[in-house]
Amino acid sequence: MSARNNASLKAAEMRRMKGTLSLLFFAILIGLSVWFVEMDIFELVQSIPLFFQFLFTDFFPPNITDLGTYLGPVVDTLIFAVVTTCLSSFLGIVIGFCMAHNTTPHSSVRLFLRGVIAFLRNIPFLVWASILVVIFGVGTMPGLFALVLFGTSFLSRVYAESIEELNKDGMEALDACGASYFQKIKHGIIPQFLPSFYSWTLFMFEINIRASAILGLVGAGGMGSILKQTMDLFQYGKTSTVIAIMVILILMVEYVTNRVRERLI
Amino acid sequence: MSKSQMPIPETLLMKESMLTKKKIPIAHKQTKRQQQYFFTTVGILFIVCLLQIDISFSQFQEGVARIPSVLSMMLQMSFTEFPGLASEMVVSLVTAFLSLVLSIVFAVVLAFLAARNTTPNRHIGMLLRFLFMIIRAIPATVWVLIAVASIGFGTMAGVLGLIFPTCSYLVKSFSAQIEEVGQETIEALQSVGATWWHIVFRGLIPTLLTSFLAITAFRFEMNVAESVILGMVGAGGIGLLIQGYISFYEFSSLSLGILMVFITMFLLEFMTTQIRRRMSN
Amino acid sequence: MESILKITNLAKRYNGGTLALTDINLEVKKGEFIAVIGPSGAGKSTLLRCINRLIEPTEGSIEFLNQRIEKASKNDLRKIRSKMGMIFQHYNLIYRSSVLENVLHGRLGYMSSVAGVFNRYQEADKREAIMLLEKVGLEAEIYKRADELSGGQKQRVGVCRALAQNPELILADEPIASLDPKSSAVVMDAIYKNCKEQGIACLVNLHQVDVAKRYATRIVAVKAGTIIFDGPAGELTDDMIKYLYEGKEQEMFEQAN
Numbered sequence: 001m002s003a004r005n006n007a008s009l010k011a012a013e014m015r016r017m018k019g020t021l022s023l024l025f026f027a028i029l030i031g032l033s034v035w036f037v038e039m040d041i042f043e044l045v046q047s048i049p050l051f052f053q054f055l056f057t058d059f060f061p062p063n064i065t066d067l068g069t070y071l072g073p074v075v076d077t078l079i080f081a082v083v084t085t086c087l088s089s090f091l092g093i094v095i096g097f098c099m100a101h102n103t104t105p106h107s108s109v110r111l112f113l114r115g116v117i118a119f120l121r122n123i124p125f126l127v128w129a130s131i132l133v134v135i136f137g138v139g140t141m142p143g144l145f146a147l148v149l150f151g152t153s154f155l156s157r158v159y160a161e162s163i164e165e166l167n168k169d170g171m172e173a174l175d176a177c178g179a180s181y182f183q184k185i186k187h188g189i190i191p192q193f194l195p196s197f198y199s200w201t202l203f204m205f206e207i208n209i210r211a212s213a214i215l216g217l218v219g220a221g222g223m224g225s226i227l228k229q230t231m232d233l234f235q236y237g238k239t240s241t242v243i244a245i246m247v248i249l250i251l252m253v254e255y256v257t258n259r260v261r262e263r264l265i
Numbered sequence: 266m267s268k269s270q271m272p273i274p275e276t277l278l279m280k281e282s283m284l285t286k287k288k289i290p291i292a293h294k295q296t297k298r299q300q301q302y303f304f305t306t307v308g309i310l311f312i313v314c315l316l317q318i319d320i321s322f323s324q325f326q327e328g329v330a331r332i333p334s335v336l337s338m339m340l341q342m343s344f345t346e347f348p349g350l351a352s353e354m355v356v357s358l359v360t361a362f363l364s365l366v367l368s369i370v371f372a373v374v375l376a377f378l379a380a381r382n383t384t385p386n387r388h389i390g391m392l393l394r395f396l397f398m399i400i401r402a403i404p405a406t407v408w409v410l411i412a413v414a415s416i417g418f419g420t421m422a423g424v425l426g427l428i429f430p431t432c433s434y435l436v437k438s439f440s441a442q443i444e445e446v447g448q449e450t451i452e453a454l455q456s457v458g459a460t461w462w463h464i465v466f467r468g469l470i471p472t473l474l475t476s477f478l479a480i481t482a483f484r485f486e487m488n489v490a491e492s493v494i495l496g497m498v499g500a501g502g503i504g505l506l507i508q509g510y511i512s513f514y515e516f517s518s519l520s521l522g523i524l525m526v527f528i529t530m531f532l533l534e535f536m537t538t539q540i541r542r543r544m545s546n
Numbered sequence: 547m548e549s550i551l552k553i554t555n556l557a558k559r560y561n562g563g564t565l566a567l568t569d570i571n572l573e574v575k576k577g578e579f580i581a582v583i584g585p586s587g588a589g590k591s592t593l594l595r596c597i598n599r600l601i602e603p604t605e606g607s608i609e610f611l612n613q614r615i616e617k618a619s620k621n622d623l624r625k626i627r628s629k630m631g632m633i634f635q636h637y638n639l640i641y642r643s644s645v646l647e648n649v650l651h652g653r654l655g656y657m658s659s660v661a662g663v664f665n666r667y668q669e670a671d672k673r674e675a676i677m678l679l680e681k682v683g684l685e686a687e688i689y690k691r692a693d694e695l696s697g698g699q700k701q702r703v704g705v706c707r708a709l710a711q712n713p714e715l716i717l718a719d720e721p722i723a724s725l726d727p728k729s730s731a732v733v734m735d736a737i738y739k740n741c742k743e744q745g746i747a748c749l750v751n752l753h754q755v756d757v758a759k760r761y762a763t764r765i766v767a768v769k770a771g772t773i774i775f776d777g778p779a780g781e782l783t784d785d786m787i788k789y790l791y792e793g794k795e796q797e798m799f800e801q802a803n
Contacts, residue, residue: 026366029362030362030363030366033359033362033363034363036355036356036359037356037359037360037363037420043421044421044424044425047415047416047421047425048425050415050416051411051412051415051416051425053415054411054414054415054416055411055415058414058415059411075317078314079314079317079318080318082310082311082314083311083314083315083318086307086310086311118531119527122526122527122530122531122534123523123526123527123530124490124491124493124494124504124526126406126494126497126504127493127494127497127504127507127523127526130497130507130508130511131335131511131519132328133511134335134511134514135328135331135332135335136324136325136327136328136331137324137327137328139324140318140319140320141320141321141324141325141328142328144318144320167641169634169636169637169638170638170639170640170641172600172634172638173632173634173638173639173640173651173704173707174640174651174654175600175627176598176600176627176630176631176632176717177627177628177631177632177651177652177654177655177707177711178623178624178625178626178627178628178654178655178656178711179624179651179654179655179662180624180654180659180662181659182659182660182662182663183654183657183659183662183663186662186663187640187643187647187651187654187662188640191296191640191642191643192640192641192642194300194642195642198303210404213404214404214406214407217406217410217497217498218497218508227407227410231410231414236414243403243407246402246403246404246407247399247402247403250402251398251399251402254402263299264299264303288669289669289672289673289676290689291644291646291647291650291665291667291672292643292644292647292689293642293643293644293647293689293690293691294689296642296644296691
């Protein structure tokens with residue numbers, strides 16, 4: 001009895017030591033970080049009230065002149081999100097199927113795609129948007145391409161993961177019936193994959209609305225461009241109006257997608 | 266949940282189909298209806314929206330023509346800027362890290378106040394949840410822009426600005442965990458007469474520690490991505506350099522920058538997945 | 547009676563060196579109802595899955611309707627499999643699809659890839675599937691989703707799916723292992739009656755020896771990867787059963803309940 005108590009005491013001690021060590025490690029890390037970026041803690045603390053003061057004096061009350069002119073970009077933002085989500089979803093399915101190891105036509109295809117998609121996915125999408133602006137010029141096109149690139153890389157990965165986690169039993173039975181590759185996908189994979197598909201695609205739509213809204217910051221259209229404009233001109237009252245509209249839009253989309261998700265799954 | 270069908274007598278079914286030459290249905294009615302509904306709505310939406318976008322084909326062609334030259338410039342990766350890029354990459358990482366650390370401090374407390382089953386006052390909980398919902402709806406980049414506008418360009422604006430989206434995300438995820446997983450612990454401790462503080466600090470935090478850490482690790486990844494992005498709108502870090510290279514067509518340095526971001530984020534993603542896997546064991 | 551399945555010197559060795567099956571020789575004639583018995587881990591499942599090549603055999607030959615299975619191309623394998631129905635211990639249904647859809651999956655092996663993808667089943671096939679479901683008592687469940695059914699009902703769907711293939715041979719891998727006694731009886735009756743009526747040969751894996759004796763005329767006993775008994779049910783003595791379950795006696799006692 002006492003031997004067991006000793007052992008569990010030791011284990012608890014070890015855990016506590018590990019805990020304190022990690023805390024110490026993080027404290028050091030924080031110290032190093034602050035030193036590295038030459039951040040003055042006092043300045044930071046002082047800037048907080050400055051920030052809020054700025055927020056409440058310059059951003060409120062919202063300036064609602066020109067409200068009508070915002071309508072176009074808002075609709076643009078929505079349209080971008082819809083189109084790019086659909087396109088990314090379609091491409092994502094094709095690529096996702098080739099990436100999952102239970103549905104890939106060939107393992108070399110799978111490895112290649114995983115590499116490409118990992119590359120696309122880990123570069124923040126605004127970088128792509130910016131590069132595409134250089135290539136295609138300012139306007140809606142680079143923004144759309146950037147969103148599709150970003151969306152496809154995200155969705156193909158999550159689709160592939162969902163497909164790999166599907167129940168394998170049903171597929172075994174279809175194999176035993178003599179079904180072909182495409183028949184197995186249509187009858188075995190797709191019915192079970194649909195709930196994840198709906199869920200992730202709706203989630204992608206939410207992300208795309210946000211991404212679409214800030215595309216304009218690098219010149220790619222949508223509400224972001226108005227945001228940039230008003231901020232460059234120091235018309236912060238108008239900025240807060242635009243932000244308010246953005247918030248309402250995003251919240252509405254979140255609400256709608258949640259309702260749809262409830263009904264489908 | 267799915268509802269069951271009224272049993273259709275087989276004889277009736279077959280007679281009906283033989284008389285009207287209608288095909289015998291085979292699918293589960295509700296599932297099939299949902300599918301058709303979803304895909305037709307989406308299809309219509311897609312086509313309607315697609316028509317609204319006007320894409321100039323000539324712009325596309327000109328752009329495609331530019332790709333080879335841009336690509337070749339990018340392939341000649343120049344390492345001259347490496348030290349600057351490396352240090353700025355660290356700056357971005359640090360920005361993400363510091364804003365995360367500061368956010369955790371607030372988020373842990375606020376999450377317990379916001380969660381439905383641990384909030385001391387129902388109204389405070391509702392208010393907090395509403396407030397954070399709004400904060401969360403504002404894209405992180407916008408927050409940083411506001412910060413930049415108020416206290417000027419630089420890392421501080423980045424850290425300050427990122428605190429808002431990070432904190433609200435953490436509060437939402439943490440409180441979701443508390444509401445889902447914490448209920449049992451709460452009931453157990455309540456039955457032995459523990460106070461609110463006891464329940465939170467002795468009961469819930471130890472139980473939820475691992476999932477909180479996993480959530481935090483995940484958020485760190487997102488923060489680093491945001492950090493790079495916000496650099497592009499002026500708040501310092503590697504994003505600023507990258508945007509500079511793009512604006513001045515310095516593609517050879519740009520490709521190095523992109524590679525560095527990719528490697529960093531890839532490693533980060535790898536580490537986070539490992540952490541999350543070990544947490545769930 | 548012609549033989550439809552001939553297994554010669556079948557062996558299966560796994561990568562780690564484990565020998566799951568050795569020197570299996572078995573012949574199945576048209577319409578025979580054979581029960582394969584043995585303790586868990588003896589290799590019964592492996593044997594069945596080697597027959598339709600869900601598991602690749604390492605040695606030996608399997609001849610089905612004068613075709614060599616182990617050498618068959620992908621397309622030929624499809625055709626061979628469509629003539630072999632399989633029933634699984636865990637039902638292996640597609641749970642988000644309807645019962646009728648699941649049964650119709652049995653026809654996929656006979657349809658071209660494209661036709662199967664677009665659900666172009668013949669009306670006659672659909673009618674036959676419905677009749678099969680009626681025979682096992684599931685006419686009220688035809689349009690329900692497969693996950694709404696009880697265990698016994700799910701297995702009956704599995705049986706209908708196998709029968710929809712109009713097979714020459716049915717492979718049933720512990721079809722009643724997860725079922726209560728009442729559902730087990732219903733399922734075994736369904737399998738037995740349909741096989742007898744349509745002259746379908748059947749290989750059923752069972753670990754309940756009493757059930758085996760009740761339904762099968764011929765019993766094959768597998769122990770540690772080899773066949774130690776192959777003959778009429780009447781000749782299987784209690785001593786042989788004890789030898790079969792040597793080392794795993796608790797499985798014998800589980801059956802007594």
